[in-house]
Amino acid sequence: MTSTGQEGESACAITDVVKKAPPKVFNLKIVGESMEGSKISASATVTGGTEGSSRVQWYKASSSEFKNEHELEALTPSRVSKTFRIPLGAVGYYIVAKFTPVAPDGEVGEPAYATSDGLVETLPPSLNFLTVTGEFSEGQILTASYGYIGGHEGNSLYSWHLHEAEDDEGTPLSEATGLLQYCVTKEAVGKFVSFKCTPVRDDDIVGEARSFIGKDRVTPGMPTLLSLEVTGDAIEGTTMFASKRYWGGEEGDTMFRWILTNSDGTEKEIEGATSSSYTLKCNDIGFYISVLCKPVRNDGVDGSLVSTEAIGPIIPGPPTCQSLELAGSMVEGGRLTFHAVYTGGLRGSCIQEWFRLHDDGHKDKLTADECLDLDLADIDCRIELMYTPVREDGVHGLPRSVTSDTILPGEPKGVNLILPECFEDNEISPIKTYFGGKEGTGKYTWFRNKEKLDNLEFDLVAESSEVVGETLKYKPSLNDVSSYLILYWVPTRRDGKVGDPLMAISDDPVMAAFPSVSDVHLEQKSSDVYCGLGIYYGGYEGLSLYRWYRESSDGTRLHIDGADSVTYEVTDADYSCRLLFILLFVQMG
Structure with missing residues (x-):
């Protein structure tokens, strides 16, 4: 079109298809402290793609100046995660982040690199x-x-x-x-x-x-037996032991049961055998023995029951005295017996022998009875018992002995006290029995009493009676005739120890001696008066009889009538005769 507005003929040009620009990275940096164990991350601006799809790979480098990737040592593979915890191996190196942008459709852009500001430092341990x-x-x-x-x-x-x-x-x-x-x-x-x-x-x-x-206290293990075995020979009299190894806390009252098994396999529990040991008895002969054991913890928790193999059969042992003890009082008057524990099959007629041992070493055989009564001869000695076990078949075992302590004297005492019949001028020796060691000098007191006392209490006797003697023996005098004698005895041991006193009274009063006369003679009082004299014996004199006789030269005796007194006056009829005086003493009835 011209400036005047005139249009000319149009023309056009066409480019290739416009393509999307590849993803690109800007402002890549490492965020975080370069310290061992620290977590760091890669931060960047991505165009033509998304940060979430992009990938990061971490390296370590000796220099902060990046030249090419070949000088780097990879620490991780390439991954989407943008964070990274610095490992120990990176200490003393620089950290390099390789950021590869990736578009949503998977297109990959040129990677960018970022280096840490300083070397990675180590932490204190x-x-x-x-x-x-x-x-x-x-x-x-x-x-x-x-x-x-x-x-x-x-x-x-x-x-x-x-x-x-x-x-x-x-x-x-x-x-x-x-x-x-x-x-x-x-x-x-x-x-x-x-x-x-x-x-x-x-x-x-x-x-x-x-x-x-730990937040809880340690609990004990389940009670368990690590091992269990029976040790000992299967011989009567042998003590068998259950040896075990326990595990599972503090052991409590672990249970044991000993079992006997006969030849046909029948089992029976031994009553009362509940400890870890058991001594084989005569009744066990011929059986096999085993033990059952259940471990028990001290809090009562129990474990599984364990048993051992049966061993046996149990055979008789030699006749043996397992133990021997004396029983009884080791005092004069005591009786010694013994307790012997026998093993070795059925017991036969075992032999026991008692001996008295003296201080000088010699001994006296006393008896073979099953008991021994101690007497005076045993005091200050010891008693030995020799016991020989004998089996029913007559086999003898080794003898075993036991010795007592020194036998002591018994307490002093009077066993009995009796007074025999008492006669005037006949010495009395009381019948008494002493016990309690060797007798010493006892105390004796004789009393005289007109009455026969029933109550022989000392105070009563002493108050109502008269003391007449203080020795063991006593000779009754005329004063004792018709009285009762009482003896008070305090038994005394040789060492001075005294026992309880005894008293005895005669059954009958003292009897007078048979009346008799001696030394009969005449005494001339004057020229014609004679007196007949004599000595009387035999209790108290009664009304004695006097007789005067005239004897002629041919021997004829003539009783003089009226001459019946102790004196006689001579008459004419007496001349050339001899006078005879006869005295007849009469005992007072």
């Missing part, structure tokens, strides 16, 4: 996490794991601890020091377990320690 896995129960294995940051790790320190309470310092477990695993032991039951880790860098720089403590 530290832990970014710490945990313990596993069951906090006896016998279980606990495993500790942690995350270390702060350069290259050196020999970090590990330790396990037991705690009575969650907030106490705890006691180290030396057997688990330096290990990441700990097998929970019995000593940990009821306590808290903790793991402590102290990070150490390879240049020996030590970081701050961290601890992990």
